[in-house]
Amino acid sequence: CSKSMWPALWTEGEVQKASMKAARENLTLVEEQLQNKRFFGGDSIGLADIAGAGFLGHWLGVLEELAGVRVLNDDDEYPALRRWTKDYLDNEAVEGVPAGQGPASVPLHGGQGEVHLGSKVHGAQLTINVLTINTVEQCLKPVWLSHWTEGEVQKGLAKEAEENLLLLEEQLKGKRFFGGDSMGYLDIAASVFAPWLSVLEEVTGVSVVSEDKLPALCRWIEEYTSNEAVRQCLPDRDQLVAYYTAKKDMYKAFANAKLQQ
Numbered sequence: 001c002s003k004s005m006w007p008a009l010w011t012e013g014e015v016q017k018a019s020m021k022a023a024r025e026n027l028t029l030v031e032e033q034l035q036n037k038r039f040f041g042g043d044s045i046g047l048a049d050i051a052g053a054g055f056l057g058h059w060l061g062v063l064e065e066l067a068g069v070r071v072l073n074d075d076d077e078y079p080a081l082r083r084w085t086k087d088y089l090d091n092e093a094v095e096g097v098p099a100g101q102g103p104a105s106v107p108l109h110g111g112q113g114e115v116h117l118g119s120k121v122h123g124a125q126l127t128i129n130v131l132t133i134n135t136v137e138q139c140l141k142p143v144w145l146s147h148w149t150e151g152e153v154q155k156g157l158a159k160e161a162e163e164n165l166l167l168l169e170e171q172l173k174g175k176r177f178f179g180g181d182s183m184g185y186l187d188i189a190a191s192v193f194a195p196w197l198s199v200l201e202e203v204t205g206v207s208v209v210s211e212d213k214l215p216a217l218c219r220w221i222e223e224y225t226s227n228e229a230v231r232q233c234l235p236d237r238d239q240l241v242a243y244y245t246a247k248k249d250m251y252k253a254f255a256n257a258k259l260q261q
Contacts, residue, residue: 005060006196006235009067010243016069023071027078030056034080038087049088056085066144068254139164143193146208147200148248148255154206161208165217172216176223187224194225196240203244 004022040048146157178186
């Protein structure tokens, strides 16, 4: 979904219409996967739910609010997806772990135990950590708003974002990806930063993620976005740069209005 979702949110005109159509077609496929099931794997949260939560569960609503664009227009659309989002976010293990308060494990379906930092499932080393997903969610707004504000407000937002990003930095120390040497579910969940962080820095001249303070995170972003399979799913960078450049004043006004709420 993410390849079509990004331009659906951040472009306009015919490009946006085509991207929106593709995004909604992909969401229909997701909807079909959830028919007659509480979660993707059945009655309990599994790996696919954790990966899917990275974009659909946690951030789609936030990004819709930031972009001023609705992908899910009608409350009657995608009932299984809406039910899954609520069930996932209301899950005690997910809901009860705010960023910065320690790791959490999520029970897996099928009696396969729990997924947590360093657990082994089917012989593979996994790093599926609800703390990290929640940390990314908590980072999203201050990172975004810090690019569109100025002065002391911008400094405060940048500091807040950096403090949360340091938690991600700790998870990546000594590892190529969050799970180790190979890309895993948590890398996909955290990839919300990858497509547009450098775009915002180029357009606004504001840098929140610096290599001297967050070297592991910067290296991970480079590794992730350089992966050939990932590159095929990322939105067009030039398209995003052109869009944000044309809409700079609008997003500055939006950010300032958001902070007044």
